[in-house]
Amino acid sequence: DIQMTQSPASLSASLGETVSIECLPSEGISNDLAWYQQESGKSPQLLIYGATRLQDGVPSRFSGSGSGTRYSLKISGIQPEDEADYFCQQSHKNPWTFGGGTKLELK
Amino acid sequence: QVQLKESGPGLVQPSETLSLTCTVSGFSLTSYSIHWVRQHSGKRLEWMGRMWSDGATSYNSAFTSRLSISRDTSTSQVFLKMNSLQTEDTGTYYCARSYIRGLNYVMDAWGQGTSVTVSS
Numbered sequence: 001d002i003q004m005t006q007s008p009a010s011l012s013a014s015l016g017e018t019v020s021i022e023c024l025p026s027e028g029i030s031n032d033l034a035w036y037q038q039e040s041g042k043s044p045q046l047l048i049y050g051a052t053r054l055q056d057g058v059p060s061r062f063s064g065s066g067s068g069t070r071y072s073l074k075i076s077g078i079q080p081e082d083e084a085d086y087f088c089q090q091s092h093k094n095p096w097t098f099g100g101g102t103k104l105e106l107k
Numbered sequence: 108q109v110q111l112k113e114s115g116p117g118l119v120q121p122s123e124t125l126s127l128t129c130t131v132s133g134f135s136l137t138s139y140s141i142h143w144v145r146q147h148s149g150k151r152l153e154w155m156g157r158m159w160s161d162g163a164t165s166y167n168s169a170f171t172s173r174l175s176i177s178r179d180t181s182t183s184q185v186f187l188k189m190n191s192l193q194t195e196d197t198g199t200y201y202c203a204r205s206y207i208r209g210l211n212y213v214m215d216a217w218g219q220g221t222s223v224t225v226s227s
Contacts, residue, residue, distance in 0.1 A: 046215050
């Protein structure tokens with residue numbers, strides 16, 4: 001199985017700050033990578049697919065980058081509603097696998 | 108409006124079988140895949156398997172021997188059955204749909220999840 005190593009496990013940021021979350025697959029996944037946001041008590045919501053493509057309706061402050069075995073999610077200008085858990089997920093090989101998650105808290 | 112909704116028993120005895128239903132609306136099961144994903148209390152997400160739009164299935168080998176996914180297109184429902192449940196199967200179970208956009212799989216809609224506790 002492809003292991004998805006996500007970091008950091010948690011981070012604290014101020015309103016308006018820019019943060020990045022990293023995801024390292026154990027092997028190359030050819031940009032078959034998605035990012036999800038999960039607010040407390042809710043189901044995951046797709047933010048980014050294909051490593052860099054913004055899902056319809058997602059604010060442009062979210063962006064994805066990377067290739068091969070290194071991917072990142074950037075949130076530029078954090079808003080209060082961004083406080084949530086974030087997960088990466090690969091769809092390159094079965095079984096699809098997820099990163100361990102990053103908890104974003106606002107200071 | 109695209110909707111997915113999971114339903115199930117909530118509490119299952121150890122060693123018994125879990126049966127969950129995912130009822131969808133706003134789209135056709137013959138055009139989208141439906142996945143089952145579970146989330147443990149520590150928030151770790153685990154992909155369990157999928158029902159493809161053509162009726163084929165794929166499973167995570169971690170569950171292959173005890174997991175079965177089926178569907179009824181006439182009622183827009185996808186079913187999960189997993190036997191020999193243990194306490195570590197406790198968690199929230201989600202169904203989600205996916206399709207291919209360009210070259211990428213997109214898992215763009217999830218149900219609200221159904222909580223399952225395995226306990227005597």
